[in-house]
Every structure is written in C-alpha cells, then in structure tokens.
Amino acid sequence: MSPVLACCLLLAALLFFGVPVAFSLAIAGVVGLFMIGGWDSVIGILQTTTLSSVSSYELVAVPMFILMAEFVILSGIANGLFEAAALWVGRVRGGLAMATALAGAGFGAISGSSTASAATLASTSLPAMLRQGYDPKLASGVVAISGTLAMLIPPSVALVLFGVIADISVGKLLIAGVIPGVIVTLAILLTVYVIVVVDKKAAPVAAAASWRVKLAVLKEMGPMLLLFGLITTCIYTGLSTPTEASAIGALGALLLAVRSPKFSRAGFVTACSRAMRTTCMILMIIVGAHIFGYFFTLTRTTHAIVAWVSALPLDPYTILAIILFGYIVLGCVMDQAAILILTVPVVLPVVKALGFDPVWFGVIVVVTAELGMVTPPVGLNVFVVSKTTGMPLGTVFHGIWPHVVAHILVLILLTVAPGLVTWLPSNMQ
Numbered sequence: 001m002s003p004v005l006a007c008c009l010l011l012a013a014l015l016f017f018g019v020p021v022a023f024s025l026a027i028a029g030v031v032g033l034f035m036i037g038g039w040d041s042v043i044g045i046l047q048t049t050t051l052s053s054v055s056s057y058e059l060v061a062v063p064m065f066i067l068m069a070e071f072v073i074l075s076g077i078a079n080g081l082f083e084a085a086a087l088w089v090g091r092v093r094g095g096l097a098m099a100t101a102l103a104g105a106g107f108g109a110i111s112g113s114s115t116a117s118a119a120t121l122a123s124t125s126l127p128a129m130l131r132q133g134y135d136p137k138l139a140s141g142v143v144a145i146s147g148t149l150a151m152l153i154p155p156s157v158a159l160v161l162f163g164v165i166a167d168i169s170v171g172k173l174l175i176a177g178v179i180p181g182v183i184v185t186l187a188i189l190l191t192v193y194v195i196v197v198v199d200k201k202a203a204p205v206a207a208a209a210s211w212r213v214k215l216a217v218l219k220e221m222g223p224m225l226l227l228f229g230l231i232t233t234c235i236y237t238g239l240s241t242p243t244e245a246s247a248i249g250a251l252g253a254l255l256l257a258v259r260s261p262k263f264s265r266a267g268f269v270t271a272c273s274r275a276m277r278t279t280c281m282i283l284m285i286i287v288g289a290h291i292f293g294y295f296f297t298l299t300r301t302t303h304a305i306v307a308w309v310s311a312l313p314l315d316p317y318t319i320l321a322i323i324l325f326g327y328i329v330l331g332c333v334m335d336q337a338a339i340l341i342l343t344v345p346v347v348l349p350v351v352k353a354l355g356f357d358p359v360w361f362g363v364i365v366v367v368t369a370e371l372g373m374v375t376p377p378v379g380l381n382v383f384v385v386s387k388t389t390g391m392p393l394g395t396v397f398h399g400i401w402p403h404v405v406a407h408i409l410v411l412i413l414l415t416v417a418p419g420l421v422t423w424l425p426s427n428m429q
Contacts, residue, residue: 003032003036004296004299005036006032007029007035008175009030010028011246014027014028021288022284023284023301025080025338026291026292028292028295029041029288029291029293036295036299040189041298042177045291046291049287049290050287053287053289054292056164056286057281057374058170058242059164061160061245061281062161062279062283063153063247063276065155065246065250067213068155068158068252068253069275070272070274071257071271072107072256073252074257074263074264074267075253075257075259075263076260076262077147077256082219082246084341085098085102085103085106091194094195094196095205096125097134097139097142099125100125100143101142101146101188101189101192102185103124104188105182107120108149108151114150114336114380114381117147118143118146118147118148118384118388119384119385120391121143121147122384122385122388123389126139126385126389126391134203135399137393137396137399138203138399140395141401142209143372143385143401144229144379144381144385144399145374145400145403145407148373148374148381149335151366151369151370152184152366153177154175154177154178154361155242155245156174157232157337158336158340160204161282162366165341165344166348166358166362168358168362169425171238171242171428172359173362173425174235175232175365175428176360176425177234177363178424179420179423180363180414180421183420184367184370184410187199187406187409187410188403191402194404196367196404211267222342223256229247231245231248231251236261240415257271282296301346305346305350314355316355316356319350319354321416323347323350323351324344324364324368327343327365327368327369331368331375336369336372336373344365357422359422360421363414364414364421366412367411370407374403374404375400379397380420381401382400391397
C-alpha cells in the first residue's frame with residue numbers, strides 16, 4: 001500500500017472515530033512523513049511548522065472577526081435587527097420569516113460567525129414565529145439557512161481563511177462576497193414567499209405598522225449599518241487592510257456592547273473566552289493541516305492530482321461540478337474551516353489549471369460550504385438551532401430542503417455569470 005493511500009485511510013479512520021480534526025490531520029501527517037523520511041523528517045518539520053503556519057499577518061483578522069461576533073452577541077443588537085425587519089415586512093404573509101433572513105444578513109454583516117448567527121436567530125426570531133402560528137418546519141428552516149449568511153457577507157472568517165491558504169488577496173475576497181451575499185439573501189426571501197404562496201397555512205399575515213413606528217425603529221439598525229459600512233468602505237477603498245479593518249470592527253462592536261444595558265464584566269470575560277477558544281481551535285486545525293500538507297507536497301500528490309484531472313476527457317464545468325459536490329459531501333461530516341484548510345491547497349491548483357478565477361472560486365466554495373452547514377447528517381447549523389430551541393432535528397432538516405434547492409440555483413447563477421462575483425473586487429482601489 002502506498003504511503004499516500006495509507007495516510008488518507010488513517011485520516012478517514014481517525015475522523016470516523018471522533019478524533020478532533022486538528023489532531024487527526026497532525027497524526028496522519030506525522031505517520032506519512034515517518035513512512036517516507038523517518039524521524040529526522042518528522043522532527044525537522046514539527047520544529048518549524050507550528051510557528052510558520054500561524055504567523056501570517058492576515059490571520060490576525062480571524063480572532064478579530066470572531067471577537068467582533070462575540071461582542072455583537074453581547075450587545076443584544078440582533079434582537080433589534082429582527083424587530084426592525086419584522087416591522088417593515090411584517091404585514092406580508094411570511095413576513096417574520098423574511099425578517100429572519102434580513103436579520104441574518106444584518107447580523108452576518110457584523111459578525112462573520114455562522115453558528116453564532118444561527119444561535120442568536122434561534123433564540124430571538126424562532127420563538128416569535130412560533131407564537132404567531134408559523135409552521136415549525138418553515139420557521140426552523142429559515143433560521144438555520146439565514147445563519148449561514150455570516151459565512152459569505154463580509155466580514156467572513158471563511159473567506160479570510162481561504163485567502164490566507166490560497167495566498168490571494170483577502171480584501172478582494174471579502175468584497176467579492178457582497179453581491180453574492182445579497183443574491184443569497186434574496187433567494188431565501190423568494191423561497192419563503194413561494195412556500196407561503198403554495199401553503200397559506202404555513203404562515204399568517206401580521207398586522208401592519210405605521211410609518212412613524214417603522215422610521216423610529218430604524219434607529220436600531222443605524223449602528224449596525226454604520227459598522228458594516230465602515231469595515232467594507234475601509235477595505236474597498238484601500239484605507240486599511242482587512243486585518244486593520246477587523247480590528248476596527250472589533251472595537252466598534254465593543255463600543256456597541258458597552259452602550260448596551262446588557263453589558264457586564266462577566267459577559268465581557270465570557271465573550272473574550274469564547275473567542276479565544278474558537279481561535280485556538282482554528283489555529284490548531286491550520287497547524288495540523290500544514291503537517292499533512294507537507295506530506296502531500298513531499299510525495300508530489302498535488303501535482304499528480306492536477307495532471308490526472310487535466311487529462312480527464314471532461315468539460316471543465318463538469319469537473320467543477322464534481323469538486324463542488326465533494327465540498328457538499330465533506331460539509332456534511334466536517335467543520336468548514338477544516339474543509340478549507342485541508343482541501344484548498346489540493347483543489348485550487350486544479351481549478352487554476354481549468355482556467356477559473358481563484359477569487360471567484362473562493363466565493364463559490366463558501367456558498368457551497370453554506371449548504372454543508374445545513375445538510376444531513378451533520379449540518380452544524382441545524383444542530384445549533386435544534387439544541388438552542390429544543391426543536392426535533394427531523395423538523396429542522398425537513399424545513400431546510402427548499403432552501404437547499406434555492407442555494408443550488410444560486411450556485412448555477414454565479415457559475416454562468418461570474419461577473420456577479422468578480423465585478424466589485426476588480427474595481428477596488
């Protein structure tokens with residue numbers, strides 16, 4: 001058995017038995033390095049990898065965006081976002097479900113954390129929908145899918161990781177996510193509209209609010225819009241790097257939290273602690289992936305894969321579809337950060353050889369990863385919604401399928417019209 005096949009089987013077995021992704025990658029990589037170079041190879045790489053793999057300046061944006069998400073949760077601003085959106089679209093049938101999508105987009109624009117967004121929406125918008133008589137499948141499904149918007153709408157930890165791993169502009173990736181983020185949000189709104197038109201019992205019509213109330217509630221959205229606009233403008237105009245913008249965002253979110261009545265010293269410590277644990281998890285995955293990646297590099301596995309794919313008698317778009325299907329399958333069983341760190345070094349050279357733009361592909365991968373966050377058997381956002389609300393997993397999974405179909409249609413649209421992704425970053429300063 002070849003060392004590459006043996007280590008891939010070992011990695012699969014470790015993941016199957018529940019060993020954390022970071023340690024699975026590291027163990028499989030160490031075993032592979034030992035098989036091809038002995039202990040000298042293993043020790044030499046371990047001495048340098050732990051520092052070199054996490055010393056990138058751009059990676060500072062990861063803990064900053066995560067901390068920003070925690071401070072936003074601490075501020076309680078998500079409640080105001082949902083209430084404001086509900087007042088503006090509440091009189092439409094299914095208006096609260098649409099408001100959930102809009103609140104998810106707003107929360108994603110200032111958090112960057114999908115699970116944090118899903119948990120917050122589950123505790124705020126889902127009870128409100130159930131009280132008004134919404135079908136639990138519709139209500140839980142729209143909450144789970146709306147949480148994934150944080151992966152795409154900047155700031156996005158997933159796009160930052162992709163940029164660092166692929167060695168392409170993080171700023172261009174973040175800006176490239178803006179238009180697709182809007183399109184995905186509209187797809188969720190349209191899906192809800194179709195569901196309630198087909199089944200009017202799925203959602204009631206709420207009472208309309210006066211224009212005075214609607215305008216007054218916009219004050220709740222002002223700080224969020226200002227923070228999102230500040231981060232995006234700084235990156236787009238070149239006034240700051242994405243790393244500097246992430247620090248500005250974390251500071252802005254802290255100020256929002258401090259002015260909130262919910263702010264407390266204990267809450268502040270908890271937010272920092274959660275951000276630290278999440279960051280350490282991601283950095284450990286990066287270290288493990290680099291150890292495994294060195295093994296792949298020394299065995300020239302990546303070059304062999306590129307040569308093999310290039311020789312296939314298939315259309316480039318067919319190969320792309322196969323790759324994206326693989327991402328959906330991996331998303332069912334692995335964390336999205338781990339998927340990116342493990343696969344991008346292997347897949348990106350193939351994609352470049354097929355003639356696709358790497359910035360465009362980064363956004364496409366993240367949109368595909370959104371599907372992995374909600375598809376069985378491990379859809380992470382589904383489990384977050386279920387655990388937060390006590391809703392049966394089967395109910396949430398049942399409610400998510402219309403949105404999965406809509407996401408696939410969005411992927412097709414972004415593939416046939418790549419300018420929707422590349423236009424904004426191509427005009428950056």
